[in-house]
Amino acid sequence: xxxxxxxxxxxxxxxxxxxxxxxxxxxxxxxxxxxxxxxxxxxxxxxxxxxxxxxxxxxxxxxxxxxxxxxxxxxxxxxxxxxxxxxxxxxxxxxxxxxxxxxxxxxxxxxxxxxxx
Amino acid sequence: xxxxxxxxxxxxxxxxxxxxxxxxxxxxxxxxxxxxxxxxxxxxxxxxxxxxxxxxxxxxxxxxxxxxxxxxxxxxxxxxxxxxxxxxxxxxxxxxxxxxxxxxxxxxxx
Numbered sequence: 001x002x003x004x005x006x007x008x009x010x011x012x013x014x015x016x017x018x019x020x021x022x023x024x025x026x027x028x029x030x031x032x033x034x035x036x037x038x039x040x041x042x043x044x045x046x047x048x049x050x051x052x053x054x055x056x057x058x059x060x061x062x063x064x065x066x067x068x069x070x071x072x073x074x075x076x077x078x079x080x081x082x083x084x085x086x087x088x089x090x091x092x093x094x095x096x097x098x099x100x101x102x103x104x105x106x107x108x109x110x111x112x113x114x115x116x117x
Numbered sequence: 118x119x120x121x122x123x124x125x126x127x128x129x130x131x132x133x134x135x136x137x138x139x140x141x142x143x144x145x146x147x148x149x150x151x152x153x154x155x156x157x158x159x160x161x162x163x164x165x166x167x168x169x170x171x172x173x174x175x176x177x178x179x180x181x182x183x184x185x186x187x188x189x190x191x192x193x194x195x196x197x198x199x200x201x202x203x204x205x206x207x208x209x210x211x212x213x214x215x216x217x218x219x220x221x222x223x224x225x226x227x
Contacts, residue, residue, distance in 0.1 A: 032213060034214060034215075036217075041126075042219060043203065043217045043218060043219040044161075044203070044217045046214055046215065046217075049214055093160075095161075097213055105163055106163070106213070107162075108160045109160065
């Protein structure tokens with residue numbers, strides 16, 4: 001149980017286009033989801049906390065207009081990278097906390113590799 | 118500032134040797150600490166948390182508030198333990214968010 005999926009697994013886009021990444025909790029409801037960014041050989045950097053039915057909370061230094069997050073249902077959160085540029089190329093990972101379950105345990109998606117040409 | 122430090126990028130040992138992956142944290146409050154593991158081509162998953170005080174796959178970790186450390190230990194490493202290990206801190210109980218260290222790659226040779 002507690003499986004999180006991401007779609008697409010990898011995407012290549014042209015500079016200036018927008019890309020949407022989906023994060024789904026497949027067998028549980030998640031009131032809270034998180035979006036991370038991972039640079040090569042570096043740690044996961046928390047970008048934002050996504051709460052169902054409310055605005056996302058962004059970490060310092062993360063542009064909310066650049067990285068749009070929508071958490072419209074208890075099983076889906078989306079991250080849209082707007083007007084993508086090569087520096088946005090990265091590995092994006094989401095995680096979700098079950099609505100009912102062990103306190104604080106985050107379940108991670110497999111990640112999405114974004115390459116902006 | 119809240120920070121998690123894993124000083125070793127790579128730790129290589131032979132099968133059967135003891136393993137200690139170091140983690141130090143910087144946090145003024147009462148921390149909640151975790152170890153996550155990522156096996157090759159798999160997603161990140163929780164290995165253990167300090168409040169559980171449990172042993173998972175032979176690994177244990179003790180929170181030392183005096184040294185602000187949460188080192189991960191295993192007395193006898195196995196080849197299947199080879200993976201990336203991330204130490205993480207939950208800075209506040211209200212938000213559940215995690216601050217990750219940079220990770221340590223453990224290689225266990227046969």
